[in-house]
Amino acid sequence: MAAVSAMVSIGGRPSWSIRVARVFLVVAAVIVLAWLLVLPLIAIFAEAFRQGWAFYRDAISQPDSIAAVRLTLTVAAIAVPLNVVFGLAAAWTMTHFNFPGKALLGALIDLPFSVSPVVAGMMLILVYGKYGWLGSWLEAHGVQVIFAVPGLVLATVFVTLPFVARELIPLMQAQGSEQEEAALTLGASGWQIFFRVTLPRVRWALLYGVLLCNARAMGEFGAVYVVSGHLRGLTNTLPLQVDQLYQENFSAAFAVASLLALLTVLTLGIKRLLEWRHGEALTGR
Numbered sequence: 001m002a003a004v005s006a007m008v009s010i011g012g013r014p015s016w017s018i019r020v021a022r023v024f025l026v027v028a029a030v031i032v033l034a035w036l037l038v039l040p041l042i043a044i045f046a047e048a049f050r051q052g053w054a055f056y057r058d059a060i061s062q063p064d065s066i067a068a069v070r071l072t073l074t075v076a077a078i079a080v081p082l083n084v085v086f087g088l089a090a091a092w093t094m095t096h097f098n099f100p101g102k103a104l105l106g107a108l109i110d111l112p113f114s115v116s117p118v119v120a121g122m123m124l125i126l127v128y129g130k131y132g133w134l135g136s137w138l139e140a141h142g143v144q145v146i147f148a149v150p151g152l153v154l155a156t157v158f159v160t161l162p163f164v165a166r167e168l169i170p171l172m173q174a175q176g177s178e179q180e181e182a183a184l185t186l187g188a189s190g191w192q193i194f195f196r197v198t199l200p201r202v203r204w205a206l207l208y209g210v211l212l213c214n215a216r217a218m219g220e221f222g223a224v225y226v227v228s229g230h231l232r233g234l235t236n237t238l239p240l241q242v243d244q245l246y247q248e249n250f251s252a253a254f255a256v257a258s259l260l261a262l263l264t265v266l267t268l269g270i271k272r273l274l275e276w277r278h279g280e281a282l283t284g285r
Contacts, residue, residue, distance in 0.1 A: 087164025121226025147229030167209030
């Protein structure tokens with residue numbers, strides 16, 4: 001009791017030593033974050049504009065860079081909606097039904113978190129590549145998956161698969177299914193229950209998951225690096241374009257990298273706004 005009393009001052013307020021320790025920990029955390037996150041971000045923009053605005057404008061307006069931006073947006077525009085559909089279906093199934101293999105389904109949803117993106121790309125090559133399991137059949141029907149846009153989409157879908165589902169499952173578990181059961185008792189159909197009861201209750205968590213999924217889709221490097229073939233202007237996404245430019249034109253690589261950094265800052269800002277405005281909805285309270 002004496003030791004505890006020494007740590008807390010009169011009135012239950014933290015003692016001077018506790019306040020000093022708290023300030024020290026906060027300052028240490030800020031320094032570490034600034035050193036690891038803020039300074040590299042500043043360095044990217046400083047190097048991108050080191051040779052002036054004209055050089056920056058020319059670097060990001062090159063045809064290959066524009067094609068990389070277009071391809072990155074295209075892949076994300078396909079992969080994110082697919083993961084939204086899967087995430088909603090998986091979260092609904094995991095939280096509203098009990099069935100054999102439920103634990104296995106949960107483990108499979110988390111599989112992309114534990115598999116290296118490079119290994120994921122290799123798996124796609126072994127299945128869809130020219131000498132893969134389905135390669136001969138695809139080639140006979142004139143379908144190219146590897147070293148083409150479909151391969152990029154498959155790789156991106158795989159690595160971003162858990163984000164939407166893992167945002168929705170805890171929230172749906174916390175909310176329970178009483179309102180859906182009440183709507184079913186009143187005669188609502190399955191689609192009516194989903195669109196009028198379930199979806200409005202999880203809309204902010206769904207948007208949160210979409211933001212995380214989109215950020216990962218645009219910034220993915222390892223899996224798409226393996227399946228892209230590095231065809232400049234054709235299968236190079238923004239991260240791959242930055243990698244190739246880094247070996248040829250140092251400042252141009254940072255100029256293009258600043259576009260990804262801007263997307264990161266924008267995503268972080270929207271994410272923080274959602275947490276501030278709809279924090280209770282995101283946690284199910």
